[in-house]
Amino acid sequence: EDQVTQSPEALRLQEGESSSLNCSYTVSGLRGLFWYRQDPGKGPEFLFTLYSAGEEKEKERLKATLTKKESFLHITAPKPEDSATYLCAVLGGSQGNLIFGKGTKLSVKP
Amino acid sequence: KAGVTQTPRYLIKTRGQQVTLSCSPISGHRSVSWYQQTPGQGLQFLFEYFSETQRNKGNFPGRFSGRQFSNSRSEMNVSTLELGDSALYLCASKFFGVGTDTQYFGPGTRLTVL
Numbered sequence: 001e002d003q004v005t006q007s008p009e010a011l012r013l014q015e016g017e018s019s020s021l022n023c024s025y026t027v028s029g030l031r032g033l034f035w036y037r038q039d040p041g042k043g044p045e046f047l048f049t050l051y052s053a054g055e056e057k058e059k060e061r062l063k064a065t066l067t068k069k070e071s072f073l074h075i076t077a078p079k080p081e082d083s084a085t086y087l088c089a090v091l092g093g094s095q096g097n098l099i100f101g102k103g104t105k106l107s108v109k110p
Numbered sequence: 111k112a113g114v115t116q117t118p119r120y121l122i123k124t125r126g127q128q129v130t131l132s133c134s135p136i137s138g139h140r141s142v143s144w145y146q147q148t149p150g151q152g153l154q155f156l157f158e159y160f161s162e163t164q165r166n167k168g169n170f171p172g173r174f175s176g177r178q179f180s181n182s183r184s185e186m187n188v189s190t191l192e193l194g195d196s197a198l199y200l201c202a203s204k205f206f207g208v209g210t211d212t213q214y215f216g217p218g219t220r221l222t223v224l
Contacts, residue, residue: 043215
């Protein structure tokens, strides 16, 4: 069965304390892996698309990496405004639609 | 460039009623997908439309239906509402083509069923 698992479910960091979020997946025929950020009551905001193992993308304090079985979202020196739920999704599998993980809720305290 | 817009943003209905939600994609995007988001199940795929045709459908009952118009705008309909249909309904659009798989989401419609 196609599946996306994110860990941890919740993460509390102090401002400036770097960490990583994990997204592991089992899906046949991966066509892409996507990271989104979602603030409460809003729609997901696109961050990155990764297509092949070894690929890396960066944006401000965020860096996403991809291997054959998982992806990491590294957050360097986070600020309180980075607090949000981060969602991972994969495109592929038997149905060819986006499959989302449950997300990691990140809280950054000043 | 304007983003994906959804109307209405909030909706309160009672059990047994039906509801129609609307989505306008980013200009030039011809693919529209719909998702249901709940605290317990997360984001779940409902269906995808391209050129007024449903391309893909998730595992939801037939009470959930949709359509797409020639201008790429899409509507989603839920008939005979149940309490469990309370959720944030999200629409996402993308430019349909090779290497253009990124979907951009709207702000969602919060549906509450009483």
